Amino acid sequence: MSLNKMDLSAAVKKQLNYKMKVYVGMISSLVIVQVIGIFFSVVSPLQGYSTMDYVEIEYMNYNTLNIITLTSLWALIHAIIMTTKNEWENAFPFVGNTLSNHLANMIFLVGASIVAGIVTILASFTVRVYLYYFTDELFFMSPGFVLNGGDLLAGTVTVILHFLLLCAIGYFLGTVTRLHRLLPVLLPIVVIGLLITINYINHDWMMNTVEFYYGETSMAVFLMKIVVTAGILFACSIAISSRTEVRK
Amino acid sequence: MKVIECRDLTKRMIGRNALNQLSFTLEGDKITGLIGRNGAGKTTLMKILAGYWHETSGKVEVFSERPFQNLNVSVNAIYVDDQMKFSHTLTLEDILKEAARFYPNWDTVLAERLFDYFSFHPKEKHDYLSKGKKSTFNMIIGLASRCKLTMFDEPTTGMDASVRKDFYRALLKDYLAHPRTILLSSHHLEEMEDLLEEIILIDEGQVVLHESMDELKEYALGITGRAEILEPLLADEEVIYETRVGDYSTYAAVKSDSPVIQKAKQHGMATGPVPPNDLCIYLTAKQKGGIDDVFK
Amino acid sequence: MIDPSGGRPIYIQIAEWIETEILNDNFKADDKVYSQYQLAEMFTINPATAAKGLNVLTDENILYGKRGLGKFVTTEAKAIITDKRKNEKLKGLLTEVALEAKRLQVGEGELTEMLQQAITDVKGD
Missing domain, CATH: 3.30.70 (Alpha-Beta Plaits)
Structure with a gap:
């Protein structure tokens, strides 16, 4: 018997294939999240009431933010779950190392973000179709109800990038918690505490951060910002766990 | 070629040295028994050799490479114990298919025959197997992977007497057909001593004895x-x-x-x-x- | 046949087993005996141990090797084995008998009588 060789790209490829089998549950949970999102979008619109002279207007504002919010949570939570010790070991396949396992996970999350983005846009169509045919009240289409090709593409890419950012944040936080037994409890407290403190010292900080990413008007720059941020978070995740031992 | 070389290998774990300046060399395709009491350092040594754990100090080489996080070692060495975990989404059938993709020398026919012989069901889940069944299934993976370095850590845990006998015989027959380095850890030396060519006795993280079985007798x-x-x-x-x-x-x-x-x-x-x-x-x-x- | 739990090294037991096969004429002069791998499989033992057993017999001129073909029984094998067993095993057994007799304070005459009785019994079989 001669010795076999295995290089990183071959290992990542095999592991990615493995992850797709192992994490099929992620897709079914995505579908459930989307259905719940659609349901909320349809049954609980923002209700408003306004009067102008003798006219009273009662309106219902339907939007698909619910779907995006729920799917964001889905992305964040799944990325965290992937890094938990139990999942890490269960999904650690036969041949590989920490780096190849990270890379396979990350490529998988990029793929998952793309799928989630597309599904989210499709779900928003479902809501549109429902509203168009099934609401009997006076129906006003807000700008953007009918999408043109450019908007559609930009919207899809934006949602995908948004999910990718959340995956990267979740993955990074999850990896950090594995550094010490107490971190799963401490980290959420520290993170939330920090956010509150920073917000107290500098009111605009949070707004500015959100503005930095989501206020961006140029698609190319937005894409750059997200990709670089996600890249840094993923790289940090790899760096801090390079000495991690598997199968304790 | 040297399969394993350890020189002053030390592994510090929670306040004590699980391995303490351990040294030995393993060459050629032999079946070697790794013998020692509970906590002597058998598992620690094997996990370091498999590349799961890193050494604290000293030198450790498997196929002339440092094993920790090494893909070439990972593909040529398999470590089998009763703690092996697989994702709960995979059935036994899936696990064997996946293993086949990862190990270049995988023997599908052997895996399937052993799978049928020990009457496993393809749709069963690994998590729900009994202790003995789990060991038996893990053993199938260990044998069929045909890794140049195959390590079994307490492979017969929970197996009944007849399965244990079958295991030793299967191991020997497969070894005769495909000689490779097999490292077997156990504290039941008596039931596997005929199988072994040599033994390494370790105690408190050190090699006490490294002898051929005949000389040991x-x-x-x-x-x-x-x-x-x-x-x-x-x-x-x-x-x-x-x-x-x-x-x-x-x-x-x-x-x-x-x-x-x-x-x-x-x-x-x-x-x-x-x-x-x-x-x-x-x-x-x-x-x-x-x-x-x-x-x- | 082969007793793994006994303290005696397996390779010696393997050698003795082949000797007995030769004494029983299951292998005749110039017959090929089992290879180390066949022996390993037959008795579930390590092939290195089996090889050692074969080598012991080769050293004693009971077997001879043909390059790449295996081990064969020499013409004088049977004579060597008979001679060896007489000198070593039988003598050893008799020494033990003598020791045990001494411990039990069995006299020379009584012991000879017992031996003669045993010989008659075996003949009678």
């Missing part, structure tokens, strides 16, 4: 004789184990080349071989008299 001799004659003979000599049998007799194990043996024979005392399993227990005993000393 002739390593020591046991002497039984009247205490008042035998005990003075043993006084200045190296004694492996010594205990009182009843009020007047003493049993002692000494090295086969010990001068005590000739003297004992002159006194008409009975000598006999020391079974390897007993020898290993004697060599790693915390005190010369064993548990009896506690009750003195």
Whole structure:
């Protein structure tokens, strides 16, 4: 018997294939999240009431933010779950190392973000179709109800990038918690505490951060910002766990 | 070619050295037994060799490469124990298919035949297997992967007597057809000693003995004789184990080349071989008299 | 046949087993005996141990090797084995008998009588 060789790209490829089998549950949970999102979008619109002279207007504002919010949570939570010790070991396949396992996970999350983005846009169509045919009240289409090709593409890419950012944040936080037994409890407290403190010292900080990413008007720059941020978070995740031992 | 080389290998774990300046070299395609008491460092050593854990200091090489996080070692070495975990979304059938994709030498026919022989169901989940069944299934992966370095850590945990027998026979037959380095850890030396070409006895993170099985069988001799004659003979000599049998007799194990043996024979005392399993227990005993000393 | 739990090294037991096969004429002069791998499989033992057993017999001129073909029985094998067993095994057994007799304080005459009785018994079989 001669010795076999295995290089990183071959290992990542095999592991990615493995992850797709192992994490099929992620897709079914995505579908459930989307259905719940659609349901909320349809049954609980923002209700408003306004009067102008003798006219009273009662309106219902339907939007698909619910779907995006729920799917964001889905992305964040799944990325965290992937890094938990139990999942890490269960999904650690036969041949590989920490780096190849990270890379396979990350490529998988990029793929998952793309799928989630597309599904989210499709779900928003479902809501549109429902509203168009099934609401009997006076129906006003807000700008953007009918999408043109450019908007559609930009919207899809934006949602995908948004999910990718959340995956990267979740993955990074999850990896950090594995550094010490107490971190799963401490980290959420520290993170939330920090956010509150920073917000107290500098009111605009949070707004500015959100503005930095989501206020961006140029698609190319937005894409750059997200990709670089996600890249840094993923790289940090790899760096801090390079000495991690598997199968304790 | 050197398969394994350890030099002053030390692994520090929670306040103690699980491996303490351990050194040995393994060459050629042999079946080697890794013997030692609980906590002697068998599992730690194997996990370092498999690349799961990193060493604290010293040198460790598998196929002339440092194993930690090494993909070339990972694909050529497999570590099988009863803690192996697989994702709960995979059925047994899936697990075998996945293993086949990862290991270039995987033998699908052998895996399927063993799978059927031990009557597994393809749709079963690994998590729900009984302890013995889990060990049996893991054993199938270990054998079918045909890794150049195959490590079994307490492979027979939970297996019943007949499966244990089948396992040893399957291991030997596959080894005869495809010679490779097999490292078997166990504290039941007696049930696998015929299979082994050599043994490495470790205790407190160090190699106590690295001998061929045949030499181990002739390593020591046991002497039984009247205490008042035998005990003075043993006084200045190296004694492996010594205990009182009843009020007047003493049993002692000494090295086969010990001068005590000739003297004992002159006194008409009975000598006999020391079974390897007993020898290993004697060599790693915390005190010369064993548990009896506690009750003195 | 092969007793793994006994303290005696397996390779010696393997050698003795082949000797007995030769004494029983299951292998005749110039017959090929089992290879180390066949022996390993037959008795579930390590092939290195089996090889050692074969080598012991080769050293004693009971077997001879043909390069790449295996081990064969020499013409004088049977004679060597018979001679060896007489000198070693039988003598050893008799020494033990003598020792045990001494421990039990059995006299020379009584012991000879017992031996003669045993011989008659075996003949009677």
